[in-house]
Amino acid sequence: MKKKHWYDYLWIWSIIYFALGFFNILFAWLGLIDFILPLVLAIFGGNKFFCNHLCGRSQLFTVLGKNLKCSRNKPTPKWMSSKWFRYGFLIFFLTMFASMLYQTYLVFGGAGSLKEAVKLFWSIKVPWGWAYTVRPASDWVAQFAFGFYSLMLTSALIGLIVMVLFKPRSWCSFCPMGSMTQLICKFKQRGGSPEISEE
Amino acid sequence: MASKRFAKADRRRCVSCGACENECPKDAVKVWRGCYAVVNEARCVGCGKCEKVCPAGCIEMRLREDGESAK
């Protein structure tokens, strides 16, 4: 049995995050930690400590898929971890992220109105106004929260689907965050290899 | 005594997720600087747990060729 660290329980954070979004959508902003931290660690630390140890989402997939046996445990289809799919999905994801920021900007500038809905799979609108009854913030702050939560929930659902169909952590083979941080690390180590550098 | 098998990770296809690292009972596989997984063949006992968990299917179990462990 491996020694447990405090960060081995971060899967609980993943559940709390989505649960909070049912009470007040503004909590979605907390998800930015999961966006910024991996990038900071990759850019300044040159590592994927986030993926390897701190990612609550992949831990949740392990808990559900491996410990609770909710995964068929079949090999992930090869194309899913192929470079073109990984980078293609990364570009798609970043484009959707940019479009979400643009929506926020429109609301900020008064050119758009707040849409109190969560959009699943970038197309299915789910009314979510009930999670925004306490309104302490400006509309653009809420718009970002709705958009960001949509993104987080959509990717979690895709992750759960591939978890059931394939391996618990199949999502990691094309997760945009994982691809991005790996690209950064590879760029930082260009030309290097474990054989050249002492361990 | 060395095991008959050992794990080998394909660096070109590894997504450096660290699933193998978290699974290995012998601390024999590590993600090298966020780039890809590297197996320490001397430590590896060939249990195959990393191969089972790898979402990218880039770990292969190989037979040791040194004859040391071959019966």
Ligand code: SF4
């Ligand atoms: S690849 Fe994505 S889901 Fe997997 S550990 Fe990294 S950030 Fe988490």
Ligand code: SF4
């Ligand atoms: S085969 Fe077992 S001991 Fe060897 S690297 Fe994989 S998990 Fe570790």
Ligand code: SF4
């Ligand atoms: S589990 Fe597979 S893809 Fe993930 S770091 Fe290990 S060898 Fe690479």
